[in-house]
Amino acid sequence: MTARAPRSAAALPPEQAAPMRRALGQSADVTVFVDGTAHRLPAEAQAAVVDLLSRLSDGDAVQVTSVAELLTTSQAAELAGISHSYLRKLTDAGTLPVEYRGSHRRIRRADVEDWLRSQLRRKELSAVTDVTGSPDQPHS
16 A cells, blocks of 8 residues: 555664764754755654654664555554554454455554554553542642
C-alpha cells in the first residue's frame, strides 16, 4: 500500500553525525533549500525531517516510505506495535474500526493513531491512580 518504493540511507559516519547532532540540538528552525530557494516547512513536515536527521546523527540507518491512508492489518499492527492477531481481535471487538475490501480488512491510519493516543492516556491515568489512589485527587 505504499505510494512509492521505500528509500534507504546508510548510517552517517561519526565525523558527519556529530556536527549534525550539535546543529539539531542548538536550533528549533529547519529551512530546506531547493534549487537555491529557501522553503520553511510546515510543522508536521519539519518534525519528520528533524526526526530523520536526528536518527542519522545518532548513527542509525533510516528508511523512508510513503504510507497510504488505509492500512493493511500488517501495516496497522506494525504502526501500533502489536501483533497481527491482537489487531484482529481489536477490529472484531469494534475497538478499531475496520473497512473491508472484499475479504481483506483495511484500517484507517488515523484510527490506529487515535487508539494509540487513547492507550497512552489510559496508561497515564493508571499511573496517577496508582500513585494517588484516585484519578481525581492530586498526590501530596
